[in-house]
Amino acid sequence: MSLPDFICIGAQKAGTTWLYEMLAQNPSIWLPPLKEVHFFDHMDSDDDVKNKRRAHIEKIARRAAKGGRAKGSTGEGKADFLFSLTGDNLLTEEWYRSIFSHPDSQARISGEVTPAYLALEEDKLAYVKSLLPNTRFLLIVREPKARNLSQIKMAAARSRNDDLTDADWKGFLRKLKINDRGNYARSIPLWQKFFGPEQLMILPFSLVRTDPAGMIATIEKHIGATPFNGYKSLDEQVHKTKEIKLPDWVVEDAAKRAEPQKEYLINAFGADFYEKTK
Numbered sequence: 690m691s692l693p694d695f696i697c698i699g700a701q702k703a704g705t706t707w708l709y710e711m712l713a714q715n716p717s718i719w720l721p722p723l724k725e726v727h728f729f730d731h732m733d734s735d736d737d738v739k740n741k742r743r744a745h746i747e748k749i750a751r752r753a754a755k756g757g758r759a760k761g762s763t764g765e766g767k768a769d770f771l772f773s774l775t776g777d778n779l780l781t782e783e784w785y786r787s788i789f790s791h792p793d794s795q796a797r798i799s800g801e802v803t804p805a806y807l808a809l810e811e812d813k814l815a816y817v818k819s820l821l822p823n824t825r826f827l828l829i830v831r832e833p834k835a836r837n838l839s840q841i842k843m844a845a846a847r848s849r850n851d852d853l854t855d856a857d858w859k860g861f862l863r864k865l866k867i868n869d870r871g872n873y874a875r876s877i878p879l880w881q882k883f884f885g886p887e888q889l890m891i892l893p894f895s896l897v898r899t900d901p902a903g904m905i906a907t908i909e910k911h912i913g914a915t916p917f918n919g920y921k922s923l924d925e926q927v928h929k930t931k932e933i934k935l936p937d938w939v940v941e942d943a944a945k946r947a948e949p950q951k952e953y954l955i956n957a958f959g960a961d962f963y964e965k966t967k
Contacts, residue, residue, distance in 0.1 A: 690786035695825040695912040696799035698880070699807030701870040702839035703831035706895040707927040709802040712906055715760050715895050716913035719794035722761035722771060725803045728785045739855070743775045749777070764793040791956065798914045807876045808869045818883045821828055825912045826878070828883055830954065831894035832966040838872045842933045843944060851881035865946065874953035891958070893965035898924075 697705055708712070713720045721748065731738055750771035753759035759767040770791060778784045789799045807828065831839075844861040845853060871877070880889055890911045891949065896904040901923040909916050935943075954963045 690785070691785060691788050691789040691794065691799065691965060692821055693800045693824055694798045695827065696806065696821075697800070697802040697804070697827040697829070698821055699828055699870060700831055700836060700873075701804035701807075702836050702843065703804070703811070703829040703894050705802050705829065707897060708827075708829070708908070710760065710927050711920055711923065712800070712914075713916055714869075714920050715917040717797055717910070717917065718912075719762045719791070719797040719799040719937075721788050721791070721801060722758075722759040722767040723752065723774070723788075723801075724760055725784070726788065726801045727803055727805060729817055730805045732780050732785075732813075734780065739779055742948050745777055745791070746771055746775050753819075762793060764791075764795075765881065777867065798912055800912065804870055807880075808880075809876075810870065811879055812884075814883050817839055824888070826880070827892055827908060827911070828880070828889065828891045829897070830873065830891060830966050833871060833873070833936075833950035834944045835952070835967065837865060837943040837947050838935065838940065840865055840871065841935065841939065845933050845935075849899070849900045849938035855936075858936060862939065862942055864944070873878070873950050877953075879959070893962055895965045895967055 697708055699705065709720060709724050712718050723861060727742065744966060749759065754768035754770060759771070761767070774784065774788065777782075778787075788801075794857075807815075809881070841858075841861045844864055845857075848857065850857065852865050865871075877891070890908070891902060892907070902920070904917060908914075951963065954966065
C-alpha cells in the first residue's frame with residue numbers, strides 16, 4: 690500500500706489552504722478530498738478524539754454525496770472514498786496507507802496538508818522518519834505576531850459569539866499556547882533533527898502574496914511534480930479569516946508571545962528571511 694510523496698506540515702494560518710487548493714489543480718499531483726488528514730498527531734488518540742474525527746469525515750462525505758464540493762484532486766467517487774475512511778481501522782497505519790492507495794493517486798505525486806504536524810513531539814517524528822524515509826516536507830513560515838493574531842481571530846470566529854468577554858479572550862490566548870502550532874523555536878529544530886534541507890523545504894509566507902507562481906514552481910520542483918501552467922486563482926486569498934476587532938491587551942499579549950519566535954527566526958535564518966515572512 691502506498692504512502693505520500695510529500696507533506697505540508699504547516700504552519701497554521703500560513704497559506705496552507707491556498708497551497709492545498711493550488712496543488713490539487715496540477716494533473717501530476719494527487720491530494721485526498723480531506724485537506725487535513727491528521728494521522729500523525731491523532732494516531733494514538735482515545736476513542737473520543739477518534740469519534741470526533743470520524744464524525745468530521747462523515748460530514749464531508751455526506752456533503753459530497755449531496756453534490757456539494759469535495760476538495761482535493763479531481764475524480765469520481767469522493768463520497769464513497771470518504772465513507773470508506775470511517776471504519777474501525779480509523780487512524781491506524783493501515784488506514785493511512787489506504788488513503789494514498791486510491792486508484793487516482795497511482796502514477797502521480799501524492800501528498801497531504803496538515804498544519805498540526807509542525808507541533809509533533811520527537812517520538813512522533815521518529816515514527817514519521819521510519820515510515821516516510823524519502824518523503825519530502827514543506828513548511829511555510831508566517832511572521833509570528835501576525836500568525837498568532839490570525840489564529841486568535843479564527844478561534845473567535847468559530848465561537849460564533851458576537852459579545853466576547855475578557856474571559857473569552859483569555860480562553861483564546863490559552864488555546865494559542867495549547868495548540869502550539871506556531872512555536873518555530875521548538876518545532877523547526879526537531880524537524881531538522883530528522884530531515885535535512887534536501888527533504889524539508891522552508892519557505893517564507895510573503896511569497897504567497899508577492900510571487901505565488903514562483904512559489905508553486907519551487908514547490909513543484911521540490912516534490913518532483915510536473916510543472917503546470919494552468920493554475921487558477923493563484924493570486925486570490927483562500928479561507929480568509931473573518932475580520933474581528935481584537936482588544937488592545939490581546940494584541941499586546943500575542944505580540945509578547947511572538948517575540949521569542951521572532952528572535953529565533955532571525956538567528957536561525959537571517960533578518961532578510963524574517964522580513965519575507967510578513
